[in-house]
Amino acid sequence: MLARPYRSALYIPGSKDRALEKARGLPVDVILFDLEDAVAPDAKVSARDTLTAALADDGYGVRLRIVRINGLDTEWGAADAAAVAAMDCDAILLPKVNSTKDVDALAALVPELPIWAMMETPQGILNAAEIANHPRIAGFVLGTNDLAKDLNSRSRAALMTSLQLCILAAKAAGIVALDGVYNAFKDDDGLRAECAEGRDLGFDGKTLIHPAQVAIANAAFAPTEEEIALAQRQIEAFEAAEAAGQGVAVVDGRIVENLHIVTARATLAKAEAISELESA
Numbered sequence: 001m002l003a004r005p006y007r008s009a010l011y012i013p014g015s016k017d018r019a020l021e022k023a024r025g026l027p028v029d030v031i032l033f034d035l036e037d038a039v040a041p042d043a044k045v046s047a048r049d050t051l052t053a054a055l056a057d058d059g060y061g062v063r064l065r066i067v068r069i070n071g072l073d074t075e076w077g078a079a080d081a082a083a084v085a086a087m088d089c090d091a092i093l094l095p096k097v098n099s100t101k102d103v104d105a106l107a108a109l110v111p112e113l114p115i116w117a118m119m120e121t122p123q124g125i126l127n128a129a130e131i132a133n134h135p136r137i138a139g140f141v142l143g144t145n146d147l148a149k150d151l152n153s154r155s156r157a158a159l160m161t162s163l164q165l166c167i168l169a170a171k172a173a174g175i176v177a178l179d180g181v182y183n184a185f186k187d188d189d190g191l192r193a194e195c196a197e198g199r200d201l202g203f204d205g206k207t208l209i210h211p212a213q214v215a216i217a218n219a220a221f222a223p224t225e226e227e228i229a230l231a232q233r234q235i236e237a238f239e240a241a242e243a244a245g246q247g248v249a250v251v252d253g254r255i256v257e258n259l260h261i262v263t264a265r266a267t268l269a270k271a272e273a274i275s276e277l278e279s280a
């Protein structure tokens with residue numbers, strides 16, 4: 001069983017039939033079916049039924065299906081959670097998680113599904129390590145719009161400490177971390193640059209708001225052909241060095257040790273997982 005890729009995670013308003021239909025044909029790794037911010041208050045209740053029916057019809061193939069509910073402190077949250085518990089989906093996403101108590105509250109309502117946490121409040125960021133270690137938590141999704149609002153910040157640079165705290169917490173706990181959305185959905189160059197930055201920081205993928213963003217994220221978070229070729233050469237060189245009783249190999253003038261082989265094997269496994277997903 002290969003590790004699943006998380007390069008692209010597209011939000012789809014749970015109230016929009018056309019978008020729910022369109023998503024069945026999009027090459028995304030993850031779908032974030034939204035009942036929260038993408039759905040207007042007067043459509044919140046009917047969106048539950050729309051989404052339940054869409055998921056029952058299926059057609060989403062191997063994509064990971066995650067449903068974002070409204071907060072449990074809202075008038076819709078508890079009923080959303082009960083509805084999602086009965087939906088045909090893979091995980092539930094809780095917005096504005098401040099502490100493990102919020103996760104406990106959802107876990108009590110939804111006993112089976114893995115829980116993902118929106119990391120988008122100052123309190124939540126300060127509690128990132130504890131939240132990541134909660135036994136029901138499977139992934140973090142950065143909510144950079146809410147975070148910028150609460151911090152009264154005006155640039156991505158100002159969010160960097162928060163992004164990195166979440167990545168540290170996620171890596172230490174062995175869970176997935178997805179970067180926030182890029183709001184200017186017609187600015188491909190800007191998205192490409194932000195995806196590259198997110199990849200360099202260590203995120204597993206990027207959350208998206210429009211189908212036109214999918215290919216850019218998929219390319220940015222996949223190993224490049226050069227990275228794959230280098231990983232193969234590193235493994236070959238290291239195995240040859242080991243056979244000759246050496247603990248270190250040299251490739252392209254750089255040392256290659258056991259720890260680099262761990263990264264090289266992870267690169268190949270990710271490339272294989274992507275290839276398997278795309279041919280499914």
Ligand SMILES: CC(C)(COP(=O)(O)OP(=O)(O)OC[C@H]1O[C@@H](n2cnc3c(N)ncnc32)[C@H](O)[C@@H]1OP(=O)(O)O)[C@@H](O)C(=O)NCCC(=O)NCCSC(=O)C[C@H](O)C(=O)O
Binds near residue numbers: 143
């Ligand atoms: C941003 C949009 C409102 C733009 O919509 P629209 O003007 O309709 O776009 P297009 O006409 O270019 O759409 C072309 C076709 O693509 C389909 N479409 C559009 N968006 C999606 C989507 N997200 N998923 C699936 N399909 C989509 C349209 O139906 C058109 O199809 P067709 O009829 O075949 O041509 C819109 O993209 C949108 O609503 N996006 C989602 C917004 C959203 O989910 N927001 C909430 C999540 S972001 C967030 O909350 C972040 C976080 O919490 C934080 O704090 O940061």
Ligand SMILES: [Mg+2]
Binds near residue numbers: 037095143146
């Ligand atoms: Mg948000």
